[in-house]
Amino acid sequence: MEKINLKRLADELHLSTSTVSRALQDSYQIGADTKQRVLALAQKLNYVPNPHASSLGSRKSNTIAVVIPEVFDSYFAQAVNGIETVAQAHGYHILIYLTHESEQQERAILRAFQGGRVDGVLMSVSAETTSTEHIAALQAQGVPVAFFDRAADGIETARVTTNDLESSCLATRHLVECGCSHIALLSIARQLSIERQRIRGYQNALAESGQLFREDYVVECTHDPEENYLAIRQLLEAHPEIDGLLVTVELLTVSAYQACHDLGRRIPADVKVVSFSNSRSAAILNPALTTIRQPAFETGKAIATLLLKALKNRHKNLGTDSVVLPSTLIVRASTATDIK
Amino acid sequence: MEKINLKRLADELHLSTSTVSRALQDSYQIGADTKQRVLALAQKLNYVPNPHASSLGSRKSNTIAVVIPEVFDSYFAQAVNGIETVAQAHGYHILIYLTHESEQQERAILRAFQGGRVDGVLMSVSAETTSTEHIAALQAQGVPVAFFDRAADGIETARVTTNDLESSCLATRHLVECGCSHIALLSIARQLSIERQRIRGYQNALAESGQLFREDYVVECTHDPEENYLAIRQLLEAHPEIDGLLVTVELLTVSAYQACHDLGRRIPADVKVVSFSNSRSAAILNPALTTIRQPAFETGKAIATLLLKALKNRHKNLGTDSVVLPSTLIVRASTATDIK
DNA sequence: TTTCTTTACGCAAGCGCTTGCGTAACTGCC
């Protein structure tokens, strides 16, 4: 079974390759009946074009890169799902890269895109990332980069995020309303813009209710569950007065629950917990977890749509729109006040 | 900033493009000092090769495709993580595709690979998939396809799976030992080889303990949580005698828990539950869930290693090795017998 | 009939890199 290519089709039909190529692209320059013949033969011979050749010729890869920190988190899983949905609908392919929260890896990954591998990049910056020149460099090469969820501050481009500040504020207020007077916050990577927003929301709500913000109530975690468990445990041991926990990252939920459990701090009787989380199992946790659910799937769809729209109109720069999709607070047992 | 390419480098160094190309590939045909000069200039000019051109010329894309049903499931998320780890280490890129359990989409996706987009494919077949000619067709084109987790029966190729039969048997036996005498099984897509294995393991364990297999104790679920909830609820309502549940798919856990809860069937007092699951939150569910944890990350690493090794030795066909990694039963409160 | 469009297609030059082969220059050998 020899590989069949454009030339083969052209020969068989006594046409030139350019005509066949245009016919397959449904070009206006080709007659309707010719198109039919080409299509028919292509189908019959099961012709599949070589994407590298087309990419090289057209300098368009029909491929986008998705660069994310991790894929464990159900947020990113759902976001990727959203991205894939629109990409597939538009005939785009998705290259996926994990930075594992490492700035160095992020740089290496983005650098490779300068060769033209992808038409555009969708990313959520790593927790470590502090500088942004690698992103700017890519933009300078004409490769559009858009952010979702975790955006880099210095970069002007489209982004879709959620209302982190308000959500966090809302969540904290909820804890206050549930009677918490000593609320701690569990974070990762405080330099992350979204984390800063969440912390600010937390601060605002505290201020609002006359509680004061304590730096030692903010714990910066890592990505190692063991370490996090210990850090949270230390926090709770050092501060027996803590009666509320705002968990800004889904990843930390398990560690937080376990630390509370192991220390005999009952949820919600002793400590009430709210967590940013997109996990479906929040509802069946022990106790069911009050969450801030982010529109992960929609975020993925939105950012992909933005990028692909920009890619359609050759260099209609994807602008600098900042879409904000709302998160929702879902109250469950972990913040219940009618303690049984 | 004009694009810099091989020719540019060559001109600048007064070399031919072939020499520069070979120098960058660290070919034995090029002198050490020349290599140095080339490397130095490449670095200085921030040269990034055009991957489409190399792929076209060398008919190697350094890219593999990962085709999976979903990404919601933490199993697949972790498996992708494993794949990515070894791919990145070998300089390979990963294209990701979701079939959403649709055979038709799976066919369309695989078909596109016939053009040479990828050097190899790692897949877990969709739940719908019954025929396999689309996979065979790809193999016929010389594109290696390897399976992980969900393999297609008719295809001869490398695969890495887990010991589904034994695990399932073990889990069922565990339920029996915990006193269950009416154990139901929740499945999806019974034609899936792994599901068949799991059902057989269940049957074996039942037979072993003298319990009889009842077809009406096997519920085939879908991917819609609502539907599944209802189906499970119906099962439990129709069969109040059911005192054990073997959940073969992580996705169904939440629905199962909710159905039990809403019907007032206490876990583990009334119904004991074991689930195939890789979710970290299993430990903090209400009650903590006894799980069969699959080596997802390792599976991803293993299958990727197998494929990449085959890709190195140009057409040293990746053989038909069938690696089986063991799953482990983790007993937790959902099968506890000392009911409080 | 002549001229101007329009329509439908072919020519050929790439796109940027790879690679088989050819060949100078240099080495070591008898």
Place this chain on the structure above:
DNA sequence: GGCAGTTACGCAAGCGCTTGCGTAAAGAAA
């Protein structure tokens, strides 16, 4: 000093597709 054997590099033909431009044929306008 002649010869085979390296070593280091260049030539040029692709890889398979895209696309700007040119043009014959056919129809419309004058």
